[in-house]
Amino acid sequence: MPLRVAITAAAVRTALGSTPDEVWQAIQAGHSGIRPIVGFDASGFSVTEAAQIWREPDAPEDDPALRILGPHGRLLDAVCLEAHGAARLETLARERVGLFVGMGMVDSSVDDLAPAALASRDDAGQLSLERFFAGPYRQIHPLWPLSMLNNVAAGQIAIDLDIRGDNAVLAADADAGVRALLEGARSLQEGHADAVLAAGVAGRVTPALLARRALSGSEAEAPPGEGGAALVLEREDDARRRGAPILGLIRGGATAFGGEQAVTRAMQAAFEEAERPIEALRVQVDRDHLGDLGPGAAAVSVVTALAGWRRVPPSPADRPPRWTTVLAAGSAGGVGVLVIEEAV
Amino acid sequence: MPERADRSPAQRVVVTGAGMVTSLGPDLATTFEAMAAGRSGVTTLTRFDATGLPCDIGAQLDVEGLIPEHALDEVGGSELRLLRHATAQATTQADLAAFHDRRRIAVAIGGHGSTPSVRHIQRTVHHMDAADEVDAVALRDDPKWDRSNWTARSPETAPTLLAHHLDARGPVLPVVSACAAGTQAIGEGLRFLREGRADVVVAGGAEPLLNYSYFLGFAILGALTRRYPSPEKASRPFDRRRNGFVIGEGAAVLILETLEGARARGREILGEVLGYGDSADGYRITDMHPEADGAVLAMRAAIADAGLLPDDVDYVNAHGTSTPINDPTETLACKRVFGDRAYEVPISSNKSMIGHTIGAAGAIEGVLTLEGMRRGLMLPTINQEAPDRRCDLDYVPNEARASSHHVALSNSFGFGGQNACLALGSAESIS
Known part of the structure; x- marks a missing residue:
């Protein structure tokens, strides 16, 4: 049976805009958010450009929530709050x-x-654990360990929105975004929730991220991007019953692992679920404009x-096809495919 | 035995293999038997020198010589090494090698990746200039830099490499919900099978070998026990003298498949995953909801998902961390879920013996719960010496208890406020 999950609200932040219309128009106009990296010296890396959006000062030390979340956690929080409010x-x-x-x-x-x-360096400039134990370790902020937990941003969103339902945080490769949307859609389909916030956010562009990409051999791929989006999902019948605006429908999806065949298998499974022929679909590609958003x-x-x-x-010929496929492939070998349909 | 939900064999999910490694043993049988004897795996730390820190104990594994290193561990770190070990036991028991359609094998693993190693921090400091800016390029090219630590810090690394190692080509789900991750991974595996998205799920969780910075983080947070007469007496869930948790290492993996599939393959059935529930506290990042709202939601959801009633539950494997807040709050949750019957439902905490294994905890405790039903034994909560009036239920104090029990809950409540609960059933009660 095909999925019939309605998307009833959406919010987005990317290098090309902070509303769906802004981002869409910029892409249609051929704009790119990819520019020379700012905020740190990237000249020694083979990738020196990225689609960045954050350059605000670090969070104040006296705001525990902001400190724990970090920049992309705060962005995730922002898009979830906006989408939830709109729905x-x-x-x-x-x-x-x-x-x-x-x-x-x-x-x-x-x-x-x-x-x-x-503060713990010895005379040779090396880290001395003996000195570290003697007291400097206490300079580390007590909330530092929490800032490294991948689920803390989701916990903060639940607090901010006072939501308590079915949940999962999936990390951290590109296909995790598709999996989050699909798990959310299936939670609705199986009756575990009546509405779901489904979201994805890229990690911040930092020297560490560039170094990690170099190590994993993904430097040759699209430059990294910063950004994310949140969608509110509901069962289609429920959304229509309460008169919610239906922006689009998730009709199928699948994930798979293991090389090129994984793409084929995930696409076949997703199309099968959507009960659509493959040739009727187009693949959404934004990486050239927004970078690799993971x-x-x-x-x-x-x-x-x-x-x-x-x-x-402007003319009927310019109208986008009613069906779109979103494909995400993680560098570790995971693949995710979503099939969405225009709401009529 | 209670009537189960009216699900077909294609919708019922059973366990056909289980493996684990903990501070009390390299496998399920050794661990279970040590715990049945009330032994503690907590010792003074030997993994690194913790002199000067407010806590110097942990539940450590003896991995050298036990788990041979594999080339993939260079990338996946100790999280992968422990996962491989537990998975090998589970897949052998389930004869997963004989399962031919590898596209239908999914992997769902709870964890969080590693934290920065001391060597990583040392080399980072080494490459700081006078303005305390790090020369990232010099760091990247530094031959002394801890590359393995870097890649192992991505939480998807170990689960995806495990899938690669197993030649499992279905969906891979790296679940990152702190202390609830192992339970959530099994719960997501249950859904995969019910929804027909896989025929077999390798589900579990792993907690890598302790490193200094990770341990330091929990010490700074004030979550670890600070006062203990001896290491083995330090983890004392529900006891009045508890004052924080003891961190542990370990991993556990289950092979899940539908009852229909397991029967068709002629596999021995070790138990059933009857239901799964989860929730968000929506209260505070560091504290549980004081009225246990999130815990109650997850427990009730798991019972309902199993098609059962609270009166059907025979036993609860507690989250039971030994922290001042968790234990009375979990006690309250049990009272809200079971009503007056809460005093008749035995509850015990495995963490009293193997510490809190964070990302692995839910998987380890789920496996131990199933094994307890299989052997007709409830594992004890050790170090029950000073009663706490707020923790006044039956915690199976100090000694294991012979008991024919067939329905159990296994609780996991995570930092960040994510809660998860499994309803598990004995193999004996499968009709």
């Missing part, structure tokens, strides 16, 4: 609202450890497709 879910019981997130890499920041480590890519691609459907085309 007007206040009438739903909080334990019936779920949250599924594809989370970009959460890692320790040098800034968190540097003061304590630097786990944020799938949700952002869905948002741009929804924005395209909402616009009145």
